[in-house]
Amino acid sequence: MMVVLTGGTGGAKFVQGLEQVAPAAQITTVVNTGDDLVWWGLHVSPDLDSITYAMAGLLSRERGWGVDDDTFHCLQVIGRLGAPTWFQLGDRDLAVHLMRTQLLAQGKTLTHATEMITRAFGIGSRVLPMTDAAVETRVMTPSGELSFQEYFVRERWQPEATGVKFLGAETALPAAGVLEAIHTADAVLIAPSNPITSIGPILAVPGIREELRETPAAVVAVSPIVGGAAVSGPAGKLMQSQGLPVSVEGVARAYADFLDVLIIDERDTGRASGVESLGIAVSVTKTIMQSSSDKVALAHAALTAARRVEKLPSRTAMNAER
Ligand code: FO1
Numbered sequence: 001m002m003v004v005l006t007g008g009t010g011g012a013k014f015v016q017g018l019e020q021v022a023p024a025a026q027i028t029t030v031v032n033t034g035d036d037l038v039w040w041g042l043h044v045s046p047d048l049d050s051i052t053y054a055m056a057g058l059l060s061r062e063r064g065w066g067v068d069d070d071t072f073h074c075l076q077v078i079g080r081l082g083a084p085t086w087f088q089l090g091d092r093d094l095a096v097h098l099m100r101t102q103l104l105a106q107g108k109t110l111t112h113a114t115e116m117i118t119r120a121f122g123i124g125s126r127v128l129p130m131t132d133a134a135v136e137t138r139v140m141t142p143s144g145e146l147s148f149q150e151y152f153v154r155e156r157w158q159p160e161a162t163g164v165k166f167l168g169a170e171t172a173l174p175a176a177g178v179l180e181a182i183h184t185a186d187a188v189l190i191a192p193s194n195p196i197t198s199i200g201p202i203l204a205v206p207g208i209r210e211e212l213r214e215t216p217a218a219v220v221a222v223s224p225i226v227g228g229a230a231v232s233g234p235a236g237k238l239m240q241s242q243g244l245p246v247s248v249e250g251v252a253r254a255y256a257d258f259l260d261v262l263i264i265d266e267r268d269t270g271r272a273s274g275v276e277s278l279g280i281a282v283s284v285t286k287t288i289m290q291s292s293s294d295k296v297a298l299a300h301a302a303l304t305a306a307r308r309v310e311k312l313p314s315r316t317a318m319n320a321e322r
Helices: 008-021 046-055 073-080 091-105 110-120 148-154 178-184 200-204 208-214 235-241 248-255 266-276 292-308 315-321
Strands: 002-006 027-031 037-039 042-044 126-129 136-141 144-147 163-167 187-190 218-222 261-265 281-285
Touching: 002 008, 008 027, 008 046, 008 292, 027 046, 027 178, 042 091, 046 091, 046 110, 046 126, 073 091, 091 110, 110 126, 126 178, 136 148, 144 148, 163 200, 163 235, 178 208, 187 292, 200 208, 218 248, 218 292, 235 248, 248 261, 248 266, 261 266, 261 292, 266 281, 281 292
Parallel strands: 002 027, 002 187, 027 126, 187 218, 218 261, 261 281
Antiparallel strands: 037 042, 136 144, 136 163
């Protein structure tokens, strides 16, 4: 059994590869919900959407989010009615947000709504939100605080980020099944997602980070930083805002208290020793996923790295001995 912690488009691509090398029934994905928003009165969960569409073979290859070949007729009319349209919901995509919103209004949890939606799409693996509680990623900028989608989509991540917070995280509980899945897995894989705003909110839910330190599973992450820059998006800027170097060492530092192996790109071979000095093993491969075979090869590399880990007593026990 394996657990994948994921968010964003890099995470969705990674899961597409993993699905081709492991049976769906053995995969549990734990997905960031800090990017969620209420838009046009609907509960939108962008990272749950991306994983769902990726697994259902519906994810837009052109945009990296939303449904392939979608149309935007509703968006055009909404614009004429005077509502903001900077966050675009496609016509087919709308069906998922309508259904999710209705299920939540009926008192179902986000976990339950996600289960119903993924099952209806014929997805055989388990997709779990990190929590059923509302956790909202906020980005601080010199001109004020923004929601994640305001920062990422509306402002195209151009404002300087001076900090990040996860509103509501302190009192959130992990969704049912998350801690048990991490504890009983053979491998926990951290997708090449933004460590601050995709994986960060998951780690901020009390109990998850602690379980990653405790689990007997091998914990393997793929670096989203290659050659000193983010493969895509604002990961570099946001890492800087947290005082982390924009490098594979920076990624290793973000996960140092629980990580066994960091998979880095061939271009970063010269930086392996900086990661190893944190007590984290390094595996070097091609991490940029351009083609379907790149995704499969990266998933293979992650599983191979996990199998090679000889787990010592839990990190917490080791830290206590130091
Ligand atoms: N990303 C954009 O760049 N522009 C959009 O208008 C947009 C709309 C959108 C609607 C539904 C959805 O599930 C995702 C959407 N995304 C959009 C992607 C989303 O902003 C990001 O992928 C994640 O939040 C980053 O992880």
